[in-house]
Amino acid sequence: MRSKTSVRRRAAIVPFVVATLASAAIIATGGGCGESKRAEDSFLPSWQAGATRSAIEAFVARTTDPSSPDFVPERDRIAVFDNDGTLWAEQPNYVQLAFIVDRVRALEGAHPQWASTEPFASVLRGDMRAVAAQGEPGIAALVGATHGGMTSDEFRQTVRAWLATSRHPGTGRRYLDMAYRPMLEMLAYLRAHGYRTFVVSGGGVDFVRAFAEELYGIPGDQVIGSTARLRLEVRDGVPVVVKTGEIEFVDDGAGKPVSIESRIGARPRMAFGNSDGDFEMLAWTTAGDGPRMGVIIRHTDAEREWAYDRESSVGHLARALDEAPARGWVVVDMSRDWIQVWP
Amino acid sequence: MRSKTSVRRRAAIVPFVVATLASAAIIATGGGCGESKRAEDSFLPSWQAGATRSAIEAFVARTTDPSSPDFVPERDRIAVFDNDGTLWAEQPNYVQLAFIVDRVRALEGAHPQWASTEPFASVLRGDMRAVAAQGEPGIAALVGATHGGMTSDEFRQTVRAWLATSRHPGTGRRYLDMAYRPMLEMLAYLRAHGYRTFVVSGGGVDFVRAFAEELYGIPGDQVIGSTARLRLEVRDGVPVVVKTGEIEFVDDGAGKPVSIESRIGARPRMAFGNSDGDFEMLAWTTAGDGPRMGVIIRHTDAEREWAYDRESSVGHLARALDEAPARGWVVVDMSRDWIQVWP
Numbered sequence: 001m002r003s004k005t006s007v008r009r010r011a012a013i014v015p016f017v018v019a020t021l022a023s024a025a026i027i028a029t030g031g032g033c034g035e036s037k038r039a040e041d042s043f044l045p046s047w048q049a050g051a052t053r054s055a056i057e058a059f060v061a062r063t064t065d066p067s068s069p070d071f072v073p074e075r076d077r078i079a080v081f082d083n084d085g086t087l088w089a090e091q092p093n094y095v096q097l098a099f100i101v102d103r104v105r106a107l108e109g110a111h112p113q114w115a116s117t118e119p120f121a122s123v124l125r126g127d128m129r130a131v132a133a134q135g136e137p138g139i140a141a142l143v144g145a146t147h148g149g150m151t152s153d154e155f156r157q158t159v160r161a162w163l164a165t166s167r168h169p170g171t172g173r174r175y176l177d178m179a180y181r182p183m184l185e186m187l188a189y190l191r192a193h194g195y196r197t198f199v200v201s202g203g204g205v206d207f208v209r210a211f212a213e214e215l216y217g218i219p220g221d222q223v224i225g226s227t228a229r230l231r232l233e234v235r236d237g238v239p240v241v242v243k244t245g246e247i248e249f250v251d252d253g254a255g256k257p258v259s260i261e262s263r264i265g266a267r268p269r270m271a272f273g274n275s276d277g278d279f280e281m282l283a284w285t286t287a288g289d290g291p292r293m294g295v296i297i298r299h300t301d302a303e304r305e306w307a308y309d310r311e312s313s314v315g316h317l318a319r320a321l322d323e324a325p326a327r328g329w330v331v332v333d334m335s336r337d338w339i340q341v342w343p
Numbered sequence: 344m345r346s347k348t349s350v351r352r353r354a355a356i357v358p359f360v361v362a363t364l365a366s367a368a369i370i371a372t373g374g375g376c377g378e379s380k381r382a383e384d385s386f387l388p389s390w391q392a393g394a395t396r397s398a399i400e401a402f403v404a405r406t407t408d409p410s411s412p413d414f415v416p417e418r419d420r421i422a423v424f425d426n427d428g429t430l431w432a433e434q435p436n437y438v439q440l441a442f443i444v445d446r447v448r449a450l451e452g453a454h455p456q457w458a459s460t461e462p463f464a465s466v467l468r469g470d471m472r473a474v475a476a477q478g479e480p481g482i483a484a485l486v487g488a489t490h491g492g493m494t495s496d497e498f499r500q501t502v503r504a505w506l507a508t509s510r511h512p513g514t515g516r517r518y519l520d521m522a523y524r525p526m527l528e529m530l531a532y533l534r535a536h537g538y539r540t541f542v543v544s545g546g547g548v549d550f551v552r553a554f555a556e557e558l559y560g561i562p563g564d565q566v567i568g569s570t571a572r573l574r575l576e577v578r579d580g581v582p583v584v585v586k587t588g589e590i591e592f593v594d595d596g597a598g599k600p601v602s603i604e605s606r607i608g609a610r611p612r613m614a615f616g617n618s619d620g621d622f623e624m625l626a627w628t629t630a631g632d633g634p635r636m637g638v639i640i641r642h643t644d645a646e647r648e649w650a651y652d653r654e655s656s657v658g659h660l661a662r663a664l665d666e667a668p669a670r671g672w673v674v675v676d677m678s679r680d681w682i683q684v685w686p
Contacts, residue, residue, distance in 0.1 A: 075562060153610075156608075219539075221565070223608065232600050240627075241604040258575055263564060266563055280582065283582050284583075
């Protein structure tokens, strides 16, 4: 990413989402499955006309047209979306990691021993490379210290408060203004055509839930993610469910088909991802009977966003890209297919 | 249960549910939150007018009326329902146990050693008391042998095929015709008022998913239950998610608030249960801020169904009944409050 874009206020995005949803609802109610080309245009204005957009629209058309041999009844119209790098930006590092770093700093005063204890000492020095070198145990310790001991609701409030003011160091934008406008349009477009949309994130489920409803129009029960073990406790006579901070399930790679089957109980019709961590989700989705679609968001836009794939540790994309043609997956070229990146 | 009722065909229930949903949708679309008394009547025709029904209707009215101080925005309208004994019958034993017994018999030929191996030998002798005496390890062995090694979809197909023909030994009805008509009305009534309805069952999640959509109008992703560990495998070159048969989570008692928080990410507004296994779910639900409602279905109808509570092992109800008045929970007296029990 070379150029800084101007800072946008978060307020801008909410009316956009609401307006998109409203127009979608009107068309879905009034138009049924026979929307005109003009109506389709109104759903995906940030998508360049061309092969990519046409492939997606053709799939939606034939799975929602009752006279099509590929018609899919509404109950089976399920679309799953990876979050980091698919619905919002993930460079130079996952937003949740920035949150963890800020939480460690905020809690440092109550934990003086952190200055000389790993992985906290490295975080406080800003040496994320040293944190990464500690692998999963290091991440688990950070998650435990910053996510544990509170209720899910308290945690989500903490995340919301942080998101309300935190900005990306490179763009100056709030993270909430770094969801991809074309993908917000895609979510509304699919929902208007009877698809239910789920987030399936490698990130923590409660972290994503903190903003998924407002940002994506996706309620908490349609957010799937990595989980910490929960425990029922009674505090001041009131039963509460508390996050232990102990990692229970990592929703990445082979974990994604497992979590989708566990939580949804069905193989999706459409899957959107951007990295090899989504490979199994796309492979499993598109191996099902009948019409299925896999979509890879490829980060090719060094001017407006970032360009990365094989060499990147965050959003590493190699195998899924290599196998996409043979598997019939649609590869979105961000610089070519997206008229606008941010809202 | 003293009298056998006539056998009903499953076909009878589908038009009923569809009609109920259709009328609900019409009223929801046309009437908003200001339905007339007549409209309410059309939702709950099997509920006797009186204190119980009025309490539920008053709660729904004040949580859906935007001018009420107890108004709840639609995104927060979540209602959770236990399954066995709350949505359908559970005597003399859980339907899933009848399924397991039939599966053991069906698979016996391929497992000659079962004739002399517990708990299978007891099942094959029809001695369910001996099975129960073996406790959780016995149940785990039965679940592993009858639920494991196949995909969730194959398992659900097996359950559906079994449900299509299996009948309750006492009533002669198909199990699918033993869902409570007043509760089917309740589900449609709440959905018509913007509530999302979830099943939260101690039974296996895939067992309940096999019929929840058709019987309750509840899609698989709104079914929460006990789970077996899942594993991604490649079979004949195709990735599939397989049930291992190894029990992962028992969704009963304190497990229910945990699973609800994990899967939905919110504390419900309404909870319906019928046994002490639902105590924590009702206690946690009703301890939340703002308007909340707990409802206990009490089995008081020895004529039309069964009468049981404290002395029963299946559907044991004591603590939740004792504490209901102090906690403000509504207790449904089946014989008094339900005009009709079955569809």
